[in-house]
Amino acid sequence: MKTAFINSPLGITKIEGDENGVAVISVLSEGELSIEIPTELLDAVTQLQEYFEGKRTEFTFKLNPKGTDFQQKVWQELLNIPFGKTMSYLDLSKKLGDVKAIRAVASANGKNPLWIVVPCHRVIGTDGSLTGYAGGLWRKKWLLEHENPSKQQSLF
Structure with missing residues (x-):
């Protein structure tokens, strides 16, 4: 599982996923930002940044959440x-x-x-x-x- 940490207006956004899709996106009150973004998470990072900038209303990257x-x-x-x-x-x-x-x-x-x-x-x-x-x-x-x-x- 690859992980990226990006800044958002609501705190540090943690993104976890792999070639099968993004499994977890969460918000943290504090943390270290990623210097390099794993290739598998680039679309998610870009689209979340666009969302926070008011330029995106839907997400198109692959999702892979775990649950019942x-x-x-x-x-x-x-x-x-x-x-x-x-x-x-x-x-x-x-x-x-x-x-x-x-x-x-x-x-x-x-x-x-x-x-x-x-x-x-x-x-x-x-x-x-x-x-x-x-x-x-x-x-x-x-x-x-x-x-x-x-x-x-x-x-x-």
Whole structure:
């Protein structure tokens, strides 16, 4: 597994993957930046930088996240939430075919290993509130405002 560390407005972004695709993207509060980017991660690094610069709304590099079948199903559905839009946990559960699975869906959402690219930050509470986010609610708020600046989130 190859690793790269790049700077972002939200902290150091850690990218891990190999020739089969990117398996993990996470954010760290501190860390050392990579001097050289492994070839296998160049597309991911470039596309994430373009995203933060406001020049990219979708990602096209190969993904290879590790998770259970159910987690994979949830993460796949997250990819269908359009840039600049949000969806509630309840609506996500309905799309997956089981409104009673809301807690399991929320748990799978929280275990998403591909920060930003699989847009778990676009899932909010039914009442429109920002709810738990592994990277911290301030990052979730920043990402939602970055993706839809005309709709500033007044959810705190």
